[in-house]
Amino acid sequence: MKERFLVNGGTRLEGVVGVDGAKNSVLKLMAATLLTEGTTVLHNCPEILDVPLMRDVLVGLGCEVDIDGPVVTITTPAEVSPHADFEAVRQFRASVAVLGPLAARCGEAYVALPGGDAIGSRPLDMHQSGLEKLGATTHIQHGAVVAKADKLVGANISLDFPSVGATENIVTAAVLAEGRTVLDNAAREPEIVDLCDMLNSMGARISGAGTSTLTIDGVEKLSPTEHTVVGDRIVAGTWAYAAAMTQGDVTVTGIAPRHLHLALAKLRVAGADVETYDHGFRVRMQGRPQAVDYQTLPFPGFPTDLQPMAIGIAAIANGVSVITENVFEARFRFVDEMLRLGADANVDGHHVVLRGVEQLSSTDVWASDIRAGAGLVLAGLVADDVTTVHDVSHIDRGYPRFVENLNELGASIERV
Structure with missing residues (x-):
């Protein structure tokens, strides 16, 4: 039987969350x-x-x-x-x-x-x-x-x-x-x-x-070794954008901030207060985020894996944002699900134009990939009621303890 998440909207994220290996x-x-x-x-x-x-x-x-x-x-x-x-x-x-x-x-x-x-x-x-x-x-x-x-x-x-x-x-x-x-x-x-x-x-x-x-x-020839996996910058970026979208205050540990330099810089432009440390960062947002344009590029550009999170924050931002996808052409399938949630979005080739709305409308949505699934959960956090996210096995492929981490930060999500 397929699992789904029930995401209660209107919660504010606050606290500390650690990031595992990438x-x-x-x-x-x-x-x-x-x-x-x-x-x-x-x-x-x-x-x-x-x-x-x-x-x-x-x-x-x-x-x-x-x-x-x-x-x-x-x-x-x-x-x-x-x-x-x-x-x-x-x-x-x-x-x-x-x-x-x-x-x-x-x-x-x-x-x-x-x-x-x-x-x-x-x-x-x-x-x-x-x-x-x-x-x-x-x-x-x-x-x-x-x-x-x-x-x-x-x-x-x-x-x-x-x-x-x-x-x-x-x-x-x-x-x-x-x-x-x-x-x-x-x-x-x-x-x-x-x-x-x-x-x-x-x-x-x-x-x-x-x-x-x-x-x-x-x-x-090579020889066996012991090695510690680098922290997951995409998971860290997901928590950063979740904090900004919910007008929260979240500290993320276990990651080198330089690996997310542009993604964090975009949050600053959107109005967030971002502090960086040797092995982590803190994101605080007061008020509605401001519209920001994004274009995905190979590192050190903005990561294509964070594009759904960019669309999520743009959907509720004050103003008009343009997101350009330069890496994977089918990533905008995610926009169809955001439209279900009430986003004002228009896809034109590899661009999507979003006119921010104050709040999204809860409904049933379907995850098409790991990052789209996470992005839909973040969108559900800023919707007006309970959003049901289907096909969440995708999310489990990329996010350890996803529901547990969010609930510990103050979200209200149930796996059923």
Whole structure:
């Protein structure tokens, strides 16, 4: 039976909430353990549905995986299967992160085309092209991407777009390639830096993490390690926007504020008081937020994963806001649900124009992906009655203790 959330509107959020490790990092770190034989321990892992899903993928490849709260222990055997199971892989997008490690470790990889959120086309062209420049052959066959290479050799690679997934797969393949790989127009996200930090602690030689050019000098082998997952900036940003939308006062811990620099700057423009600390920040809002324009871009731009929260705050802001989506073309499906809630929104291509209303109207809405689901809950917090959010399993894939955290901050949400 599908679960749903009943969200009572009109509550103000206040208090302290901690952030666990990043969903967009932990799954890639788990996949990277395929590069070495032995036991790697990951700390600060979020307790979300996608972690056991990635465990299932790794177990299918021959690993032993133990999940004990925020600690994930992965033991990789001397011989790894190159065949990633279809049933496990198809459930979430991050499963494609095993492609690069398998190509490097096994010389071949068979990875079913991944599933995941309905936010638009996300082809594997750049993943395949990068592996081919390293010496592999790739093709799509029977619903799977197939890569084979007798030997991977370093190369100069330039991405057409700073794709996070392609950057990750190219890096995890190149660390065991012969010679030097230079990757230009690489993704710069904090999760990429986190992956490179862990790989370097395993014995890789990667420089330039956090910039648009990565240099990877291949090594013969890597060793197991212990690593603490970077804090989840998207979860932290969600709490920040929830505080501003509900005219609340929320302190968020466990995150480097520089990872959310632009998102927090936009809240300041909207009228919020934002204080930053070494490992957290505080957002206070008095009165109705002011209209602000947003456009999503790769890091350090405004995150596409926070676009639903930008639409949510714009829907109740004083004035007219324009939100531009430059990353995933189908993310505006979320707007249809906001219209149900009484938002005054008009979609024009990859722009949406919102004329803020003082209060949204409660109704039934449906989550199409992780961030849209969270955004709908935030919208329900500022609606006039009880909003029912359906298909909340999406939210559980990306937010640990979502309902519990919100209720501890003063919300009134029930899971049924």
